[in-house]
Structures are given as structure tokens and as C-alpha cells.
Amino acid sequence: MTREKNAMLDLFPEAEKPIEIIPARKLAAKAAALYVAPADHFQTRPVDELLLDFDGIAGDFHAGPTRRAGGREPWYPRGTEMRNERQLSIVAADELAVVAQRMGLAEIRPEWIGANLVIEGVPNLSMLPAGTLLFFKGGVTLKVDAQNGPCRIAGRSIAENAGMADVEAGALLFPKMAKRLRGVVAWVEKPGTVRASEEISVRVPEQWIYQA
Amino acid sequence: MTREKNAMLDLFPEAEKPIEIIPARKLAAKAAALYVAPADHFQTRPVDELLLDFDGIAGDFHAGPTRRAGGREPWYPRGTEMRNERQLSIVAADELAVVAQRMGLAEIRPEWIGANLVIEGVPNLSMLPAGTLLFFKGGVTLKVDAQNGPCRIAGRSIAENAGMADVEAGALLFPKMAKRLRGVVAWVEKPGTVRASEEISVRVPEQWIYQA
Numbered sequence: 001m002t003r004e005k006n007a008m009l010d011l012f013p014e015a016e017k018p019i020e021i022i023p024a025r026k027l028a029a030k031a032a033a034l035y036v037a038p039a040d041h042f043q044t045r046p047v048d049e050l051l052l053d054f055d056g057i058a059g060d061f062h063a064g065p066t067r068r069a070g071g072r073e074p075w076y077p078r079g080t081e082m083r084n085e086r087q088l089s090i091v092a093a094d095e096l097a098v099v100a101q102r103m104g105l106a107e108i109r110p111e112w113i114g115a116n117l118v119i120e121g122v123p124n125l126s127m128l129p130a131g132t133l134l135f136f137k138g139g140v141t142l143k144v145d146a147q148n149g150p151c152r153i154a155g156r157s158i159a160e161n162a163g164m165a166d167v168e169a170g171a172l173l174f175p176k177m178a179k180r181l182r183g184v185v186a187w188v189e190k191p192g193t194v195r196a197s198e199e200i201s202v203r204v205p206e207q208w209i210y211q212a
Numbered sequence: 213m214t215r216e217k218n219a220m221l222d223l224f225p226e227a228e229k230p231i232e233i234i235p236a237r238k239l240a241a242k243a244a245a246l247y248v249a250p251a252d253h254f255q256t257r258p259v260d261e262l263l264l265d266f267d268g269i270a271g272d273f274h275a276g277p278t279r280r281a282g283g284r285e286p287w288y289p290r291g292t293e294m295r296n297e298r299q300l301s302i303v304a305a306d307e308l309a310v311v312a313q314r315m316g317l318a319e320i321r322p323e324w325i326g327a328n329l330v331i332e333g334v335p336n337l338s339m340l341p342a343g344t345l346l347f348f349k350g351g352v353t354l355k356v357d358a359q360n361g362p363c364r365i366a367g368r369s370i371a372e373n374a375g376m377a378d379v380e381a382g383a384l385l386f387p388k389m390a391k392r393l394r395g396v397v398a399w400v401e402k403p404g405t406v407r408a409s410e411e412i413s414v415r416v417p418e419q420w421i422y423q424a
Contacts, residue, residue, distance in 0.1 A: 019336075019339060022421055025424070054278060054295055065266060065277070066266060076402070080402065081402075082353070083266055083399070083400065083402075085401075122424070123424050124231075124422065127231060127420065127422045128422055129342070129420075130342040130343040130417070131357070135287065141294070143295075143297070187295065189294050189295045190288070190292065190295075203287075204422060205342070205358070206359075207422060208339065209419050209420075209421065210341050211339075212237070212334070212335050212336070212416070
């Protein structure tokens with residue numbers, strides 16, 4: 001970590017604590033597995049490649065220039081049209097393994113929770129900051145929008161697919177057990193085709209904590 | 213600040229330092245002034261309202277679903293088509309005053325550097341994190357993409373408009389003096405019309421520092 005004298009010190013030279021800027025950094029990763037959802041259901045199925053345009057994965061359930069607001073946007077009436085920043089769901093196998101263990105399951109398969117991409121090689125994937133760029137060797141770029149919040153719909157799908165005795169209890173358990181472990185959502189900055197096993201250069205942007 | 217036991221502690225109970233999560237917070241602000249650029253030039257002119265669709269300000273120089281990569285994206289060949297996340301330029305008067313002082317100028321007008329919106333009431337505006345939501349009372353939502361990096365084109369415009377003796381020196385001075393003080397760029401999450409003096413509720417998202 002390096003410290004950078006913040007410009008605010010010139011405004012308020014008496015400020016005790018300058019904002020610490022963590023420099024941008026790169027990580028090497030891999031597209032371990034790819035999945036697409038049919039247009040009418042959020043669960044995904046394995047594929048060999050993802051065809052991406054500016055709206056997301058061509059034909060996927062979550063593709064589109066805009067989407068309808070839901071429970072994640074309590075500040076909007078349900079159904080409000082808003083920009084679709086949640087085009088792709090990205091998860092990590094090690095994080096899903098922790099969630100599975102917590103839920104008493106042998107596994108949670110990425111397709112059960114509608115993941116489009118399993119990334120290998122990024123520790124704490126769910127904690128990647130907004131604005132992280134994923135440069136795929138084949139030319140595609142995805143931009144991380146935010147940490148993905150686990151919801152009951154995905155929980156119910158896990159409970160059903162894993163054959164849990166109490167599906168509703170399983171549905172409720174997932175949001176608690178998967179907090180900060182359910183990966184991130186991202187949108188397409190630069191379109192193209194992503195292939196399984198493709199290398200990814202992950203650019204974590206400069207980081208700091210905003211203080212008002 | 214509150215501390216939240218990070219999920220990683222369950223993975224690595226021996227971890228020394230859990231990730232500190234700073235909760236989301238709200239700030240009250242105001243749209244102090246609005247500006248639009250003609251379609252063929254980045255300099256803006258004052259207006260009474262901004263008409264926003266999902267592509268940005270209707271008819272503005274920076275509007276569009278995509279844009280061409282430039283010096284800010286050294287990883288792409290110049291001219292590469294990429295998603296336009298830089299639809300609006302947002303600045304703060306107090307920060308521009310610091311830059312003006314550093315450059316030996318009486319003022320830097322927002323329109324000289326192509327600003328679309330002057331926001332009042334947000335301290336350290338340029339440090340707002342990616343993902344910050346700006347809810348305008350009239351219904352529009354903008355989402356902050358990133359801190360805006362000051363460039364020589366804006367510097368040259370300042371030098372010319374302020375009548376600096378050495379325009380090229382002024383152009384070069386701006387990127388140095390305006391670092392972390394040139395505001396942020398944002399895109400439209402929810403379209404509509406923004407009017408001068410409109411109230412804004414600023415939602416700063418949860419924050420943390422990602423550590424790989």
C-alpha cells in the first residue's frame with residue numbers, strides 16, 4: 001500500500017488523516033466454466049462459449065439494455081424500467097463450496113443459481129470492487145458493477161436441485177449463508193466471444209474509502 | 213464505522229484482519245447548475261434542464277450507447293467501440309476553486325471543461341465511490357462510474373477561456389493541478405428531466421478495500 005497526499009490536504013491542511021489510495025493492480029484468472037440461461041428462466045446450462053453484445057449474452061434471460069426494478073432496488077416501484085447493469089452473474093467455486101458447507105450440502109452448482117461464468121484464480125471474488133475490469137484474452141471486456149446479493153429465488157432453486165427436505169427453509173437459508181460469497185454482477189464493456197478456459201486479466205481499480 | 217465479521221473468517225479463521233465494511237450512507241445535495249454541450253464540441257453552455265434518456269443527455273456531445281476508446285483506455289486501440297459509461301460530467305464548485313487557485317486563475321467555469329452538472333453539498337465530490345447513486349427529486353437516477361481524470365483538452369480550454377499567456381503550459385498544468393478534483397463521470401440509470409436547483413439524495417454504497 002502506498003499513501004498519496006490527498007488534494008483535500010490543501011483545502012484543509014489541518015486534516016488529520018489523508019485519504020489512503022490503494023493503487024490499481026492486476027490479477028491473472030481463468031474462465032473455468034460458462035453457462036447460459038434460456039430466455040424464459042434464470043437457471044443456466046453449461047456451454048462452450050458466450051456470445052456477448054452490449055446487452056449481455058445474446059438470448060440470455062438477463063440480456064437487455066434495460067431491466068425491471070425488483071427487491072434489490074427498494075427505492076423504485078417494482079417494475080420500474082432501469083438500465084441493466086446486471087447482465088452477467090459471475091461466481092467462484094471456492095466461495096460456493098463454503099456456502100454449500102454452511103447449508104449442509106455436498107455442492108451448489110453454478111447453474112442452479114443462474115451463474116454465467118465461473119472464474120478461477122481470484123481470491124475473495126465477491127469482494128472485487130465496482131469498476132473492476134475483466135479483460136478476456138479473446139478481446140471481450142466485462143466491468144464489475146457490484147457484489148451480487150443472494151436471494152430466495154436462487155435459494156429455492158438450490159433447495160429443489162439439491163433435494164433438500166424443506167425447500168422453503170432452504171430458500172431462506174441461502175441469503176444468510178451466501179452473503180458476500182455469491183459473486184458479482186457485471187456488464188459488457190466490449191463485446192465478443194468468451195470461450196471456456198480462456199485467460200482473464202483482472203484489473204482492480206484504485207481504491208479508497210470515501211469519507212464525507 | 214462498524215465492523216462486520218467477514219465471511220472469509222470462516223474460510224480462514226486464522227486470518228488476522230477481517231475486511232472492514234463501511235455501511236452505505238445518504239447525503240443531501242442539490243443540482244446547483246446544469247449544462248449541455250452541442251453535438252460537435254465538448255464545451256457546454258448553461259441550461260435550465262437536462263433531458264435524459266438511457267444514452268445520456270439528449271443531443272449532447274457525450275451522449276450515446278457506446279463511445280470510442282481514447283487515452284483513458286491505454287489497453288484498447290484508439291477508436292475501439294466500447295460501452296459509454298461516461299455520459300455526464302459532474303463537478304463541484306469548491307473543488308474547481310482549488311484547481312483555479314493552484315493554476316493562478318480567478319475561476320474555472322464548469323462549461324470550459326465540459327461539465328454537465330454542478331453538485332452542491334457533497335464534500336470531496338471527486339472521491340465518491342463507483343456505484344454511488346444520485347436520486348434526483350424529479351425521478352432521474354444517475355450512477356457514478358468513476359472519478360474523472362483531468363486531461364489536456366480540458367486544460368487547453370481553460371487556458372484559452374481564462375486568457376492564459378501560455379496556452380500549452382496551461383493545458384499541461386491542468387492534469388497535474390486537478391487530479392482528484394475534476395469530479396466524476398456518471399451514466400443514466402433511470403431517465404427523465406433534471407431541473408436547476410433540484411434536490412438530490414446521494415446514496416454512497418457499502419465500501420471496503422479489496423485485498424487479494
